[in-house]
Amino acid sequence: MSVRKILIVGGGFTGLTAAIAFAQRDVDVTLIDKVSAWARVGHGLTIQGNALRVFREIGVIDQVLAVGQPENGVTLRLADGTLLEHLETPRTGGEDLPATIGALRPDLHEILVAKAEEYGVEIRLGQELADYANNEDGTVTSELSDGSRETWDLVVVAEGIKSPTRPKIGIVENRAPSGLGIWRAVTTRTPEMTGALAFPVADDGGAFKVGYTPVSADQCYVYVLCRPERVDNGLEDWQEARRLMENFHGEFDYLRESIDESTFLNFQQIEWVFVDSPWHDGRVVALGEAVHAVPPLIAQGAAQCLEDALLFAEHVAADGDLEEQLAAFYARRIPRIKGVVDASMRLAEWELHPGAPDADPGRVMGEALAALVAAP
Numbered sequence: 153m154s155v156r157k158i159l160i161v162g163g164g165f166t167g168l169t170a171a172i173a174f175a176q177r178d179v180d181v182t183l184i185d186k187v188s189a190w191a192r193v194g195h196g197l198t199i200q201g202n203a204l205r206v207f208r209e210i211g212v213i214d215q216v217l218a219v220g221q222p223e224n225g226v227t228l229r230l231a232d233g234t235l236l237e238h239l240e241t242p243r244t245g246g247e248d249l250p251a252t253i254g255a256l257r258p259d260l261h262e263i264l265v266a267k268a269e270e271y272g273v274e275i276r277l278g279q280e281l282a283d284y285a286n287n288e289d290g291t292v293t294s295e296l297s298d299g300s301r302e303t304w305d306l307v308v309v310a311e312g313i314k315s316p317t318r319p320k321i322g323i324v325e326n327r328a329p330s331g332l333g334i335w336r337a338v339t340t341r342t343p344e345m346t347g348a349l350a351f352p353v354a355d356d357g358g359a360f361k362v363g364y365t366p367v368s369a370d371q372c373y374v375y376v377l378c379r380p381e382r383v384d385n386g387l388e389d390w391q392e393a394r395r396l397m398e399n400f401h402g403e404f405d406y407l408r409e410s411i412d413e414s415t416f417l418n419f420q421q422i423e424w425v426f427v428d429s430p431w432h433d434g435r436v437v438a439l440g441e442a443v444h445a446v447p448p449l450i451a452q453g454a455a456q457c458l459e460d461a462l463l464f465a466e467h468v469a470a471d472g473d474l475e476e477q478l479a480a481f482y483a484r485r486i487p488r489i490k491g492v493v494d495a496s497m498r499l500a501e502w503e504l505h506p507g508a509p510d511a512d513p514g515r516v517m518g519e520a521l522a523a524l525v526a527a528p
């Protein structure tokens with residue numbers, strides 16, 4: 153297939169990375185997003201080496217490293233502060249990139265938007281894909297939410313886990329609850345605080361796990377993994393986050409005390425989806441969290457989305473038969489993503505049932521990440 157003109161639906165990590173990768177291959181790219189303006193909202197992320205490798209390929213690695221805080225591992229503790237172990241994170245992007253960085257999601261998003269604009273991607277906000285029709289001549293016609301109709305060589309659906317287009321493509325898998333909920337906050341840290349995860353000593357009705365990741369010299373992103381329901385106990389959000397952390401000590405005392413009414417906090421249920429059947433209907437192809445999303449227990453969500461986007465552009469921007477190109481793309485993607493899904497869902501199960509006799513989260517995390525060191 154020779155792709156000259158594509159529509160990308162969704163401007164998250166997947167859509168923007170695909171947009172840049174296609175534009176770098178001289179494809180005329182239009183990207184739409186339902187938001188009416190890019191908002192500087194969102195918390196922190198752990199970005200692993202294999203995601204950094206994609207950032208390097210699309211030419212934004214210097215900007216990404218400039219806004220991120222490099223880390224090479226994470227310290228595991230019990231809630232009372234007892235040291236369990238320090239896990240070195242495998243360098244999934246190769247020896248010349250950090251194992252991981254912590255960064256603020258809006259910083260990374262701004263870098264990708266700027267790069268897409270630099271390559272001439274036309275970004276139209278406040279637009280959705282209302283409908284589409286595959287044409288006999290091998291093109292696809294979109295109908296957008298403003299009623300406009302336009303014809304493309306390809307439409308990429310990068311709408312995220314709540315994708316309304318996914319069922320229209322014929323995909324039957326849908327998002328489902330993982331059984332977990334998460335509170336997230338961005339707050340301050342001291343220079344000695346380099347990232348940790350802590351587990352409760354007993355199931356006390358509070359958090360399953362509390363962790364933090366540095367995202368700048370004096371800030372960090374804190375997360376509290378918990379039950380999926382927001383308890384109706386009359387507490388304000390910041391008070392509820394502090395309640396869930398009240399039995400976590402050591403550096404978590406500092407973090408808990410730093411959360412107050414001015415902290416930007418968010419609670420959500422964590423859902424998951426994994427589509428291991430074809431992701432396309434004719435010339436309309438879903439990528440990223442529209443087809444695979446997992447609880448962030450090995451922090452590979454964004455990395456797998458970025459790998460999708462770059463490899464997809466590499467496969468289909470060249471001349472060739474689209475069905476064959478997609479078959480080759482799936483053969484590379486599905487086993488790799490399945491490894492991440494299986495490990496993440498197993499870890500989620502152990503979060504929900506901490507006494508499970510076979511529970512060995514350190515080994516599962518280590519093995520899952522080690523399997524990603526090989527290039528995708």
Ligand SMILES: Cc1cc2nc3c(=O)[nH]c(=O)nc-3n(C[C@H](O)[C@H](O)[C@H](O)COP(=O)(O)OP(=O)(O)OC[C@H]3O[C@@H](n4cnc5c(N)ncnc54)[C@H](O)[C@@H]3O)c2cc1C
Pocket residue numbers: 161162163164165166167184185186187196197198199200279280281310311312313314315316317334422439440441442448451452453454455457
């Ligand atoms: C609690 C939590 C913590 C996480 N932590 C990490 C982490 O530490 N490290 C990591 O690598 N990953 C993490 N992830 C996963 C990561 O956030 C996702 O994998 C990634 O953001 C998905 O990118 P995406 O572009 O596919 O989807 P999204 O980021 O959801 O982007 C979809 C875009 O499409 C737009 N859109 C949606 N519907 C439409 C429509 N109908 N029409 C037009 N536009 C539309 C949206 O406005 C949005 O801009 C985490 C996820 C969660 C839930």
